[in-house]
Amino acid sequence: MSSKRIVIKLGTSTITAGSAKISYPGLIDLARQVSILRQMGYEVIIISSGAIAAGRQILAQKDLPRQIPAKQMLAAIGQSKLMGIYTQIFGMYDLIVGQVLLTKDDLLDRRRYLNARNTLNALLSYRVIPIINENDTVATEEIRFGDNDNLSALVTNVLEADLLVLLTDQDGLYTSDPRSDPQARMISEVATEHIPEDLWQAAGGSVSGLGTGGMHTKLSAADLARKSGATVFIANGNTPDIIIKIVNGAARGTKFLPSNSTLESRKRYMLAGVQASTGILYIDPGAEKAIKKGGSLLPVGLVKIAGSFERGDIVRVRSAKLQEIAIGITNYSSDDLERIQGKNSTLIEDIVGYSYGDEVIHHNNMMLV
Numbered sequence: 001m002s003s004k005r006i007v008i009k010l011g012t013s014t015i016t017a018g019s020a021k022i023s024y025p026g027l028i029d030l031a032r033q034v035s036i037l038r039q040m041g042y043e044v045i046i047i048s049s050g051a052i053a054a055g056r057q058i059l060a061q062k063d064l065p066r067q068i069p070a071k072q073m074l075a076a077i078g079q080s081k082l083m084g085i086y087t088q089i090f091g092m093y094d095l096i097v098g099q100v101l102l103t104k105d106d107l108l109d110r111r112r113y114l115n116a117r118n119t120l121n122a123l124l125s126y127r128v129i130p131i132i133n134e135n136d137t138v139a140t141e142e143i144r145f146g147d148n149d150n151l152s153a154l155v156t157n158v159l160e161a162d163l164l165v166l167l168t169d170q171d172g173l174y175t176s177d178p179r180s181d182p183q184a185r186m187i188s189e190v191a192t193e194h195i196p197e198d199l200w201q202a203a204g205g206s207v208s209g210l211g212t213g214g215m216h217t218k219l220s221a222a223d224l225a226r227k228s229g230a231t232v233f234i235a236n237g238n239t240p241d242i243i244i245k246i247v248n249g250a251a252r253g254t255k256f257l258p259s260n261s262t263l264e265s266r267k268r269y270m271l272a273g274v275q276a277s278t279g280i281l282y283i284d285p286g287a288e289k290a291i292k293k294g295g296s297l298l299p300v301g302l303v304k305i306a307g308s309f310e311r312g313d314i315v316r317v318r319s320a321k322l323q324e325i326a327i328g329i330t331n332y333s334s335d336d337l338e339r340i341q342g343k344n345s346t347l348i349e350d351i352v353g354y355s356y357g358d359e360v361i362h363h364n365n366m367m368l369v
């Protein structure tokens, strides 16, 4: 990678500047900053919410509907308007944009993950700015990201971006929601390997009637992106020149330092995939010790299996004390593992009728967390 990559996520609250309409001045200011970033040698990817808001604007709907099909309908109406505005405003700065609509499934299946990566890289190599949103019209409950914070972290992971900027209507992450707590203090930096529990408690949902996830989904996004090797910044999208200030190290906001250095492609994929996984393998202290020393996970160390999964799926590995130890790609389905748990690997073929190897997860397909 020759130039630095920045993923910028704009929430509905930023796209509308807190109103019921798409904010043209706000998007003009964004385009101007993106143009400057490009001159500074950065590649820029935008994750943009706002399709539902644009749909509401067109149909003059006052309130956000609760039902998913009604939101999907609004997104279908609004997405094309939103892209029209991006094309027009970015065009004023000679910037070409390309629409990319994704669902969760597109990034959790290895083949589609690689396809999405290829397309996004092709757009960037043509100096096009991808404008990404969730494909709301086809996304059912199971394949929904549900919030673009999560999608932005997965895109950061896929594109090996250096920086994820989450723009919202607050200056950053506070010790509690500043809308309801005047004593709330902003947290300026998170540098610990794991995000502290009190920050997870502090990060609440969205109350504005504009956004979806609130601060909690931004924290989950920050967690994934920093594990993927990126720096993350939560900042106020209404602050003038906010993105330029962030790259120049002069912005107010919450900065999360990366908790991992560059990760190889397979590990990045595992990190992305585990977000949707329901599979959990509970292991005994002997297996925990072996894994931590770089060994593979064998069936003899399995004490319990939770969730339903197939061979090749990404699963979590937890200790008997419920601590997350690793994630990895399983060689056996949950049904098979129920039958071989606690058994010596030499018995696998006798019990299930075939063998995909001695290991439940080979150490090459495992990542300690």
Ligand SMILES: Nc1ncnc2c1ncn2[C@@H]1O[C@H](COP(=O)(O)OP(=O)(O)O)[C@@H](O)[C@H]1O
Pocket: 010, 011, 012, 013, 014, 167, 168, 169, 170, 172, 173, 174, 175, 176, 177, 178, 179, 202, 203, 204, 205, 206, 207, 208, 210, 211, 212, 213, 214, 215, 216
């Ligand atoms: N600890 C916190 N710090 C800052 N904001 C918080 C916190 N907890 C909850 N929030 C809420 O999260 C909102 C931002 O998320 P959201 O409404 O989803 O916006 P966006 O459209 O930008 O994604 C804020 O307006 C605030 O009310």
Ligand SMILES: N[C@@H](CCC(=O)OP(=O)(O)O)C(=O)O
Pocket: 010, 011, 012, 013, 048, 049, 050, 051, 052, 053, 075, 133, 134, 136, 146, 147, 148, 149, 210, 211, 212, 213, 214
């Ligand atoms: N895909 C939806 C946005 C979903 C979403 O995450 O919204 P937000 O919390 O405002 O970033 C849309 O375009 O309206």
